[in-house]
Amino acid sequence: MQSFDLDRTDVSKIKGALAGSDEQLKAILEEYHASEIAILFESLTSDDRQRIINLLSVEIASEVISEMHEESHPEELLLQMHPDKRTEIVEELDYDDATDIISQLEEHEQKEILEDLSEDDASSIRNLLSYDEETAGGLMNTEFIRINLNLTKKDAIDEIIRQSEEIEEFYTIFVINDDNVFQGIVSLKDIIKAKGNAKITELVKAEVAWVYPDTDQEEVARLISQYNITSIPVLDTDMRLLGRVTFDDVIDVLQEENTEDMLKISGVSEDEELSGNWVEAVKSRLPWLVLNLGTAFLASGVVRHFGPTIEKIAVLSAYMTIIAGMGGNAATQALAVTVRRISLYDLTDNQAYRTVLKEFTVGAINGAVTGLIVFLFALFFDSNPLLGLVIFLAMTGNLLIAGITGAGIPLILKRVGIDPAIASSIIITTFTDVFGFLLLLGLASKLLL
């Protein structure tokens, strides 16, 4: 479909070449882009990765390492490398990428890598390591193009060319004054188009979005996506320029946050690595299952309380599973829509209120329709219209509760400052289980005995 697309053939090709000489392997590797080698690495052993990295130029090797997924542990590859090669590669990496990788190591390992670097590089990375990983500071790159407000067109172009020797990619040119205070941005296009005697001060665009280093990464992503900008400046409280966060980091953040939300509402800890092994998965999920067991005992306590009723009308236990299952699924539907809506939009109080009202209505209608189906079933199969009525009422009531809790609980959590995705299906289905059984068995005790 496009020029680069990896498949199993590529993996076998590399694996085949690994059996041959270094020269042959090198020739094959030249056919691939660094980001492709990073993907192929996922299918290779640690020793093979090491051999390949050592064959690549420092430029390509550092690009491969920066493109490797966090889950493929580029930091381990770095750690096992010869210290000289490692230092070359780390110095070639952008500061933000180097920081991301080094931050995954133990403190003594970090120290080992940093002390081989130049004082300048080491202190820049040390500085970035001090920011929380999930903030603008943790995402930002401290290498960017900055020019003084008072430069003329010609001097500005010279300065940009000079600075761009060090910086591979830039999307935005930041403008500062003599005190290093941020003044705005300017595009290379506008500089080139300007008249010969133009000054940057005439070209600068001052009204731009910016963030502080402690701004949450979700907010950074929201701003970049809202204003369609390739990079956003990070400023300190004196409005001095500390760094920039670029759109490609934001794409990664969005994928990460979306993964977190999806796992959380499904009752999986947000830090479970998708490709982690079973030990990590057990550690991440067992606590939630134990919590679920606790809530299940609660629901089961309700059933136990109505034991005598069930002994008399055993068929109730067949309907119990229907009421609980339907309630759980209706609640999961309301939960998914609401959590997703909260994460994409800022809801006003009025919108939040209307959301709950909407889910209440949806629950009532869906409950009544499916309740009616079960009523008819009970009428024909169990020839018991009163039992049908009890089931109809329990179904409608339980889907009402599903709607209110599925929408209401994440909205309340958001309001009090807790991540709404924590309102996982495990929490929400407790309500529908308990209320569903209470309604069905309570009504049955009153009306059928």
Next chain:
Amino acid sequence: MQSFDLDRTDVSKIKGALAGSDEQLKAILEEYHASEIAILFESLTSDDRQRIINLLSVEIASEVISEMHEESHPEELLLQMHPDKRTEIVEELDYDDATDIISQLEEHEQKEILEDLSEDDASSIRNLLSYDEETAGGLMNTEFIRINLNLTKKDAIDEIIRQSEEIEEFYTIFVINDDNVFQGIVSLKDIIKAKGNAKITELVKAEVAWVYPDTDQEEVARLISQYNITSIPVLDTDMRLLGRVTFDDVIDVLQEENTEDMLKISGVSEDEELSGNWVEAVKSRLPWLVLNLGTAFLASGVVRHFGPTIEKIAVLSAYMTIIAGMGGNAATQALAVTVRRISLYDLTDNQAYRTVLKEFTVGAINGAVTGLIVFLFALFFDSNPLLGLVIFLAMTGNLLIAGITGAGIPLILKRVGIDPAIASSIIITTFTDVFGFLLLLGLASKLLL
């Protein structure tokens, strides 16, 4: 936190200004960025939006309209506008944005808008309307900077400046030959840095990713994210340049696809609008609930089959809810992790096999641990070690099945070319309900009666 941040104050401010004169309102509006007005529109009535749009310059008005969320229906705003103003605004819009908005209208309404446009604009938009919305063709913009391979540095810069009069934002300069065949990309920075007599042919970077107009939008997003590029060229089968898709479109695609996945695995139709009304929500969810009802009858049939057993040991119905609830939640966990993993990575057959094996192991361990807790509970509360054993076995077996189906079903669906997120919790919990009851009640019949 940053220069632009909207809150309730802004909404009240605009609403207050709407009560005053046009001049006052205009003055207040000038304080806001177009994308902020687009957000504020969400809290305003259709009449107020119309009044504001008419007060704004054509440039700002078209930006507001292009920034409005699909769910706020910019096409309705456009339709209700005075035709002259509308034509001005549509001509100011980028072709891809105009196409997105117009595509939401009925055919006769589309015609009404298009026939007022210049022949050139109308045919460009008509052409874009012909592509599927969820492909590169549907996302691409046909306005971009293209220069001939044979230009010299000076002519290239002149050409770029000339073309950029029409194109507000550009990130990449595309290079073509005399036959309009795509040759690669070049950066403005490299052109400026080149020697005076350099030709574009010496500067062009030929190895770049590209797509066809019918490439799926998810693939486009994956490539832009993999290669960290601001835009990707769209080529026809003769390698001629048709357009470009930019990173900001890709951010929107990712958010959309993530919403779809989250809704689907929760049993909500992917086309339910998050802020839709209750009618849409009922239409989207009721069919899934009815499907769930069908599967619930299946599970309930199992319970009914074991009616005599339950009549003798009524406490079994209390444990049934625990086994079914735990199985459902464990399956949802495995499902979320697997669906997310499939959507982020391409899994090889071997990786898919190991994923199922991992979930089997996780299910066995989590089942045994939680089964043991329930065993102890049964021992102390019901003083019945044999009942405890039955429950322990049913729990372990059901969580094993939860792991295998939660991971296996989406992987099989992916393999046969069906969207794995369709394997919603509704489908998966059918397995855990049916097998959970079969195990618990079947074992109880054999061992306890």
